[in-house]
Amino acid sequence: MVRLAGFAGLVAGAFSMAAGEYVSMTAQKELLHRELDVERKSLRVSPKQELAELVAVYEQRGVRREVAEEVAEALMSDPERALETHSREELGVNPQQTGEPKKAAASSFVSFAVGAVIPLLPWFFISGVGAIVGSIVLGTVSALAIGWGLGVATGRPPWKGALRQLGIAAVAAAVTYGVGSLLAMKTS
């Protein structure tokens, strides 16, 4: 029973998590594209002001004025490169890399599924208090380890990854438990 309920919770949770990630990434991407459009337009409408902006950015970083002007002018001569430079300096993004909602959704799905399936494992072998304790210990340790590993792999602070994965696992456990209780009520 616990296994079936847990599996149902896992599927439900992983899908809703992936859907949430997809929606929020898509919204973020659209916002970014709007900001890029604004930048593209102002490059066309007021190139002088945009040039001055870029010169100011480089001067702020300690580049001499003449050099900053020369670099900025060179970068501004090609519209594509101008947009790329402006969006990187002002919005902190590369227009070619505005996020991949599908990839993010897939990785959320996998993190959730893994976070939910590991605590289920003890139930295949034992039951009762032993299985509950086993679930909690396995779930916590594996979440921290997976999160840490993901952090290292993606070049982000490992402890942040560990805490994030622990949070996902906790939600996964709560959803699994909730769906499980509902199923148990229905079938008993």
Ligand SMILES: [Zn+2]
């Ligand atoms: Zn600009």
